[in-house]
Amino acid sequence: MYFQLAWRNIWRNSRRTAVIMIAIVIGVWSMIFLSAFMRGMEYDMIKNGISTLTGNIQIHQKDYINDPVIENSMHSPIKLETALKKVLPPVAHWASRIRVNAIASNARHSSSITLVGINPIPEAKVSFIGNAINNGCYLKPGDMRGIIVGQALLNKFETKVGHKLVLMSQDTDQEIASRSFRIIGTFKAQLQATEKQFAFVTITAARQMLKLKKGISEISIILPDNADANPVATGLKTELSADLYQIQTWQELLPILNAYIEIFDGFIFIWFIVVFIAMGFGIVNTTLMAVFERMREFGLLKALGMKPWWIIKDVLLESFLILIIGMIIGNLLAFLCVFALAQSGIDLSAFAAGAEFAGISRIIYPAVWIEDVIISNIVVIILGLLVSLYPAAKAARFTPVEALMHT
Amino acid sequence: MNSKVISTAALALFAVACLCIDSPAQDARTLVKAGFDYMRGKSSFSMVDMTIHRPDWERKMTFEAWTKGLKNSIFRIVAPAKDKDNGTLKKGKEMWTYNPKVNRVIKLPPSMMSQAWMGSDFSNNDLSKTDSLIDDYTHTITGTRTHDGKKVYLIKSIPKPGAPVVWGMQKLKIREDHVFLAQEFYDEDFKLVKVMTTLQIQMLGGKMFPKVWRMQKAEATDEYTELNYKKLSFKENLRDNLFTISNLKNPRR
Numbered sequence: 001m002y003f004q005l006a007w008r009n010i011w012r013n014s015r016r017t018a019v020i021m022i023a024i025v026i027g028v029w030s031m032i033f034l035s036a037f038m039r040g041m042e043y044d045m046i047k048n049g050i051s052t053l054t055g056n057i058q059i060h061q062k063d064y065i066n067d068p069v070i071e072n073s074m075h076s077p078i079k080l081e082t083a084l085k086k087v088l089p090p091v092a093h094w095a096s097r098i099r100v101n102a103i104a105s106n107a108r109h110s111s112s113i114t115l116v117g118i119n120p121i122p123e124a125k126v127s128f129i130g131n132a133i134n135n136g137c138y139l140k141p142g143d144m145r146g147i148i149v150g151q152a153l154l155n156k157f158e159t160k161v162g163h164k165l166v167l168m169s170q171d172t173d174q175e176i177a178s179r180s181f182r183i184i185g186t187f188k189a190q191l192q193a194t195e196k197q198f199a200f201v202t203i204t205a206a207r208q209m210l211k212l213k214k215g216i217s218e219i220s221i222i223l224p225d226n227a228d229a230n231p232v233a234t235g236l237k238t239e240l241s242a243d244l245y246q247i248q249t250w251q252e253l254l255p256i257l258n259a260y261i262e263i264f265d266g267f268i269f270i271w272f273i274v275v276f277i278a279m280g281f282g283i284v285n286t287t288l289m290a291v292f293e294r295m296r297e298f299g300l301l302k303a304l305g306m307k308p309w310w311i312i313k314d315v316l317l318e319s320f321l322i323l324i325i326g327m328i329i330g331n332l333l334a335f336l337c338v339f340a341l342a343q344s345g346i347d348l349s350a351f352a353a354g355a356e357f358a359g360i361s362r363i364i365y366p367a368v369w370i371e372d373v374i375i376s377n378i379v380v381i382i383l384g385l386l387v388s389l390y391p392a393a394k395a396a397r398f399t400p401v402e403a404l405m406h407t
Numbered sequence: 408m409n410s411k412v413i414s415t416a417a418l419a420l421f422a423v424a425c426l427c428i429d430s431p432a433q434d435a436r437t438l439v440k441a442g443f444d445y446m447r448g449k450s451s452f453s454m455v456d457m458t459i460h461r462p463d464w465e466r467k468m469t470f471e472a473w474t475k476g477l478k479n480s481i482f483r484i485v486a487p488a489k490d491k492d493n494g495t496l497k498k499g500k501e502m503w504t505y506n507p508k509v510n511r512v513i514k515l516p517p518s519m520m521s522q523a524w525m526g527s528d529f530s531n532n533d534l535s536k537t538d539s540l541i542d543d544y545t546h547t548i549t550g551t552r553t554h555d556g557k558k559v560y561l562i563k564s565i566p567k568p569g570a571p572v573v574w575g576m577q578k579l580k581i582r583e584d585h586v587f588l589a590q591e592f593y594d595e596d597f598k599l600v601k602v603m604t605t606l607q608i609q610m611l612g613g614k615m616f617p618k619v620w621r622m623q624k625a626e627a628t629d630e631y632t633e634l635n636y637k638k639l640s641f642k643e644n645l646r647d648n649l650f651t652i653s654n655l656k657n658p659r660r
Contacts, residue, residue: 106594107575166571179571
């Protein structure tokens with residue numbers, strides 16, 4: 001009986017109901033869509049961060065993070081390898097690198113870069129570089145003179161593939177080591193900053209330039225499907241002595257990224273509250289109006305013997321129906337939007353410079369997190385019912401005499 | 408007897424032929440080396456006015472320089488008072504600078520080697536890698552000119568493969584009495600990047616020497632750095648302890 005009563009009451013003033021329903025639809029849609037957008041951004045930043053030479057876990061000599069110089073390299077890679085083979089799941093990939101700061105120069109320009117000596121074949125499975133070559137070719141193992149630079153660096157240096165680039169850095173004898181390389185290819189990265197920062201040579205060429213016998217600067221590990229890095233890191237920590245090595249997960253390596261993600265979480269939460277406050281006032285207002293309009297009716301019901309609690313139930317059920325219908329439409333709309341954009345992504349090229357500053361890539365693919373959807377729906381329904389309690393209580397307090405006096 | 412003569416002659420001819428094939432490159436290299444030795448002397452002391460010219464400003468400073476061979480040199484600014492006692496020490500490929508205001512000696516890291524020296528058009532690399540021209544390049548004589556009644560060799564220097572030099576080519580003009588007239592720096596597309604020319608060749612320190620050196624960027628004609636030798640004397644030998652960090656900080660001469 002309640003349901004029928006509430007349902008018919010809703011549609012007595014269909015325009016008013018439609019307006020408040022639209023408010024709920026827009027609110028729910030914006031909660032879900034915006035959180036999907038933010039999650040997409042977040043996912044992208046993590047993916048970018050991990051593939052830009054970070055990996056899920058990194059191993060360094062213990063002083064390397066504080067002082068990334070060639071002296072702080074790891075000199076017994078074989079020991080590391082056995083430990084890795086023991087601890088890592090078989091599907092994980094890892095690559096060792098030499099990474100030092102260097103100066104690249106040609107006849108007209110010079111700029112500070114990060115020189116990365118890589119093992120071309122394992123590296124391709126670990127970081128972005130394997131499939132980021134847009135010009136020329138990728139490094140072959142044992143290439144002693146080839147270098148791969150970012151497209152942006154190439155443009156900045158006004159040079160082209162096939163030309164020379166002289167690199168200078170400090171070698172293990174603390175002397176200035178310089179070596180000329182030939183640009184054999186360029187890579188494209190999500191961020192221009194990455195393109196300008198990294199230059200890749202083979203690990204053998206880097207060793208020869210820096211007079212390093214068989215040491216490496218870091219090992220980067222990729223776990224399948226971005227699995228939780230912490231248990232693996234703990235496993236590695238028991239295997240490798242903490243006096244010699246430092247093992248870090250990406251959360252520790254990229255603290256800024258971690259902070260960003262927390263800010264995102266906070267932002268989504270604040271957005272939920274803002275949307276809800278706007279929506280909540282709308283709901284209270286409309287329901288209150290609907291209640292006052294039917295003052296005589298409620299008085300009559302009371303006179304006929306309806307208990308106040310039943311009236312509260314009736315008003316709450318009316319709000320509940322409006323909320324549920326609004327939520328269903330809002331969810332559907334949001335999923336449709338996300339689905340429509342899932343293929344092409346949201347192109348931010350127009351704001352590329354600004355997005356770049358925040359470390360966000362040019363195209364964002366919204367990602368729906370089921371937690372966000374559930375939370376936004378729960379927030380709407382519970383708080384929606386809570387705010388409707390006020391008009392409901394008001395309606396329940398009408399006495400027949402008051403109602404009859406009210407004309 | 409006859410056959411012996413013929414064989415000797417053939418041998419001689421062969422030797423000459425070898426020399427002919429081998430000599431131009433060898434010749435050019437000796438020419439460059441001799442030029443360097445002549446310009447640097449065994450050791451030298453000089454006092455130089457440096458003018459840095461830019462379209463909207465110009466700066467002048469005076470420095471003293473001591474050199475020993477190709478490896479060692481030390482520079483100290485004497486004027487203007489603001490920059491007085493700033494110094495640069497070069498030993499081999501390494502360089503240090505000293506700033507009296509903060510009383511610090513800084514060893515130039517690789518990152519600073521390509522920066523301008525004292526704001527001029529010379530880079531730290533230009534100073535520290537002077538001798539790389541001799542060893543890192545293959546020189547060939549491409550022609551001759553006459554200048555003030557003397558023969559001038561035009562030399563094209565191409566970097567050896569793998570040599571850590573940024574230039575694609577250098578062109579030198581060296582007079583037969585070993586005076587450098589010009590040094591042109593080209594990029595890998597053989598486009599001119601910068602030129603150093605020498606002017607006012609006269610008797611200085613007991614030999615013919617250009618009084619004015621000018622380094623100019625090819626693209627900007629109103630940007631140049633000019634060195635003007637006020638004093639120059641060549642010495643047989645300078646004490647080794649002149650070229651030390653402690654001397655850079657506390658001049659004792």
